[in-house]
Amino acid sequence: MSQDPPCTGACSGETAPDPSRRTVVQFLAAGAAVASTGCSLESFFRKSFRELSPAQVRRYIAELEGRYGRKYGKTVTVGTAGPMEGVKFGYGLDLSRCVGCRRCVYACAEENNQSRKNPQIHWIRVLEMDKARGVDVNHSDIYYDAAEVPRPGHFYMPVQCQQCDDPPCVKTCPVGATWKEKDGIVAIDYDWCIGCRCCMAACPTEPGTSTGPSRTSPPPK
């Protein structure tokens, strides 16, 4: 499946050149523009982002399926299903089961390949609280260093993004890098984030991490 790129003024009224040749010319022109402005190719494509048309999506999916099929020697199907109608994702937590072992904290850092140190980025923090006070975030402790958990008289609450229904981070972001999807997920685009940390200040659960480059992440396995 092929799709001609949009016709520019240069080709109106003339015999249309070969589409592949025209694409190459457009690409070279874009490269020259990038070189003249001094910005990287990656940043150029970020700023020149545009949504794919349904025909382009079908073409890229077919390319991916062919590529993966050749790589793995199997028939591969790549899905493009979007969010399901009438489904809204939320966040659930059973406090009665948590013992404060922090296994989830480190599993999350490994799964998402977060920076291990300098800076250490944890998307989950476990709050230790006094049973006598009940849920009192102001008197909670995330730095508890016990020999064994659960410690008597305490209970534990892992805190991460709560996928708020009316998220303050979305309201406060000055550049629109954070938004709420229709199916309930709060999303962040790292490329749009300018690192102002307004979302951290606005978040009621104090995630304690900001988006940014992971400096000490090990290479993927």
Place this chain on the structure above:
Amino acid sequence: MHGKRVGQWNGERTYLLCVHCHNPHSPRFKPIKPLPPPQRPSEMKR
């Protein structure tokens, strides 16, 4: 299979608690050593 949900979130699923098979009072869950606490901001170097 107990102590967790199995199956599909939007289809057939089975949810068995630990106590469906175990007596929750005997033996008690053993305490375990937690993984290290997070670094304090003062301990991080840029």
